[in-house]
Structure formats: C-alpha cells, structure tokens
Amino acid sequence: MIGKLFPHAEIFKWMMYGNDGKHPACDPSYFGRREFSFTLDNDIYLRFQSFNNAAELESSIKEKCPFKIDIGPVYSVDPAKRHAYAQGGNNVFMPVERELVFDIDMSDYDDVRYCCSGAEVCLECWPLMTIAIKVMDIALRDDFGFNHILWVYSGRRGVHCWVCDGRARRLTNEQRAAIADYFRVYKGNENSNKKVSLMGPALHPLLARLYTDVLKVFFEEKLLGG
Ligand SMILES: [Zn+2]
Known part of the structure; x- marks a missing residue:
C-alpha cells in the first residue's frame, strides 16, 4: 500500500535539484548527502539515514514503515558514513545546504x-x-x-x-x-x-x-x- 501512496519518485526528483547526471555540472553525490530521519511506531528515532537513489529510499521506507519522516540538511559528506570521515582526522562532516x-x-x-x-x-x-x-x-x-x-x-x-x-x-x-x-x-x-x-x-x-x-x-x- 505505501508503495502506491508515498511519492518516492517525486520526492527523489525534488531533492535532486537537477543533479541527475544529464548536465555536465551536476553533482552525482548530492542526493546521497541528504539526511533523512525516521520516527518508527515505537518512538525509535533513526537519524542520519541516507540514500543513493529513489529505489534505496523506497525500499527503506517500505521496510521500516516510519510514522514520520524528517528531511534534514545536505551535508559535506554522506551522513551515514560520518564516523568514517571523522576518523580521518579533519572534521569535514558538516551541513552545507538546507531549505x-x-x-x-x-x-x-x-x-x-x-x-x-x-x-x-x-x-x-x-x-x-x-x-x-x-x-x-x-x-x-x-x-x-x-x-x-x-x-x-x-x-x-x-x-x-x-x-x-x-x-x-x-x-x-x-x-x-x-x-x-x-x-x-x-x-x-x-x-x-x-x-x-x-x-x-x-x-x-x-x-x-x-x-x-x-x-x-x-x-x-x-x-x-x-
Ligand atoms: Zn476557530
């Protein structure tokens, strides 16, 4: 049911802001650096979820069935890999864009x-x-x-x-x-x-x-x- 109701493709297209590989100046990492947060039905709050494409977003939403989805900022690096970057020494993990x-x-x-x-x-x-x-x-x-x-x-x-x-x-x-x-x-x-x-x-x-x-x-x- 959620597959039919939730506009995965439209949300993905919106959050891409044209970084879709069709333009030479596009940034293919753009969507994957966006944080999504899910609130599950048992009040569990999952921060720093990130997805590389519409299919990943859709399958995660179907699997976790969040009650609430928050759209966070676009970070300098993939938020799901923030710990790996932090171990690199220079703290490059920071928000760079947000509506x-x-x-x-x-x-x-x-x-x-x-x-x-x-x-x-x-x-x-x-x-x-x-x-x-x-x-x-x-x-x-x-x-x-x-x-x-x-x-x-x-x-x-x-x-x-x-x-x-x-x-x-x-x-x-x-x-x-x-x-x-x-x-x-x-x-x-x-x-x-x-x-x-x-x-x-x-x-x-x-x-x-x-x-x-x-x-x-x-x-x-x-x-x-x-
Ligand atoms: Zn009134």
Missing part, C-alpha cells in the same frame, strides 16, 4: 481569534492562516526574489513554508535569522496589551503594501463580518 523553512502555527494567533485557542482550528479562524501565507509569499517573492516556494499543511494546526531556491538553501544561520527578523512586527508579551510594534515615523514599504493589498480587504470583507 529555508518557516513554520506558522495557528496557536500563535490566540490574541486575535475568539472561536478557538491552542491546537483547535475551525473554518472561522483558518482564513488567518491564508492571510499569513499571502503575506509571507508576497514578501519572499517580491522583496527577496525567491521563486521556488512550497506551502504545505503541517498535518495538525498550521502550515510549513519551504523556500527551495539554491540561493535560499545556501543561506547561513545568521542570514536566515535576518530574514525572519524582517517579518517580525510582533513584539508583545503576556503583560502588554500592545502586541504589534510598528517602528519609525512611517510604515515600512512592505507593511504599507500588505496593508492596502491584503490585510485591509480581508479585515473588512471577511474578518469583521465573521
């Missing part, structure tokens, strides 16, 4: 929803998630120039955003933090009523644009009535 990932959780919107709280989600509050997606998607494309953006339902109470452009995959941690900071307008805590802090004498051009193009329309036409 830029954002995690938006419905429970972070408890200040502005009256229907649900925590992990609950309903048709009244889910549109807030739609707006969050629009806001992030517009800024990632227009202000950062990213094109390969994947939005996926997290399976419980939110969504994940995977920015897959090569430029995004090679960002340092410091650069990732700076991008996250660009989106930060929420400065509130439990003791203050003011949750959103808009700095400076004028609205940032991004916020001004989002306000007119996305937020105002949504607030007036959908949220206010609801």
Whole structure:
C-alpha cells in the first residue's frame, strides 16, 4: 500500500535539484548527502539515514514503515558514513545546504481569534492562516526574489513554508535569522496589551503594501463580518 501512496519518485526528483547526471555540472553525490530521519511506531528515532537513489529510499521506507519522516540538511559528506570521515582526522562532516523553512502555527494567533485557542482550528479562524501565507509569499517573492516556494499543511494546526531556491538553501544561520527578523512586527508579551510594534515615523514599504493589498480587504470583507 505505501508503495502506491508515498511519492518516492517525486520526492527523489525534488531533492535532486537537477543533479541527475544529464548536465555536465551536476553533482552525482548530492542526493546521497541528504539526511533523512525516521520516527518508527515505537518512538525509535533513526537519524542520519541516507540514500543513493529513489529505489534505496523506497525500499527503506517500505521496510521500516516510519510514522514520520524528517528531511534534514545536505551535508559535506554522506551522513551515514560520518564516523568514517571523522576518523580521518579533519572534521569535514558538516551541513552545507538546507531549505529555508518557516513554520506558522495557528496557536500563535490566540490574541486575535475568539472561536478557538491552542491546537483547535475551525473554518472561522483558518482564513488567518491564508492571510499569513499571502503575506509571507508576497514578501519572499517580491522583496527577496525567491521563486521556488512550497506551502504545505503541517498535518495538525498550521502550515510549513519551504523556500527551495539554491540561493535560499545556501543561506547561513545568521542570514536566515535576518530574514525572519524582517517579518517580525510582533513584539508583545503576556503583560502588554500592545502586541504589534510598528517602528519609525512611517510604515515600512512592505507593511504599507500588505496593508492596502491584503490585510485591509480581508479585515473588512471577511474578518469583521465573521
Ligand atoms: Zn476557530
């Protein structure tokens, strides 16, 4: 059954990012340096799984039947052989690429929803998630120039955003933090009523644009009535 349901070939094609042997500049070791982690039904967590091709990925998933699969970074060397490389003396085992990932959780919107709280989600509050997606998607494309953006339902109470452009995959941690900071307008805590802090004498051009193009329309036409 899992052989029919799980998109092995598509996942492999995606994670190859074109390193498929058809181009002279391709890197045949690329997919094999990606870490996969499996969570099995007895809560056993298997890290540093790696596969050289789609068939290896598929047979391992069929054999182990993981409840959850995490996609980790691409390392400098095959993560399954990291110990062998470590014995070589110079510690070359390190992450070199990873998609830029954002995690938006419905429970972070408890200040502005009256229907649900925590992990609950309903048709009244889910549109807030739609707006969050629009806001992030517009800024990632227009202000950062990213094109390969994947939005996926997290399976419980939110969504994940995977920015897959090569430029995004090679960002340092410091650069990732700076991008996250660009989106930060929420400065509130439990003791203050003011949750959103808009700095400076004028609205940032991004916020001004989002306000007119996305937020105002949504607030007036959908949220206010609801
Ligand atoms: Zn709700």
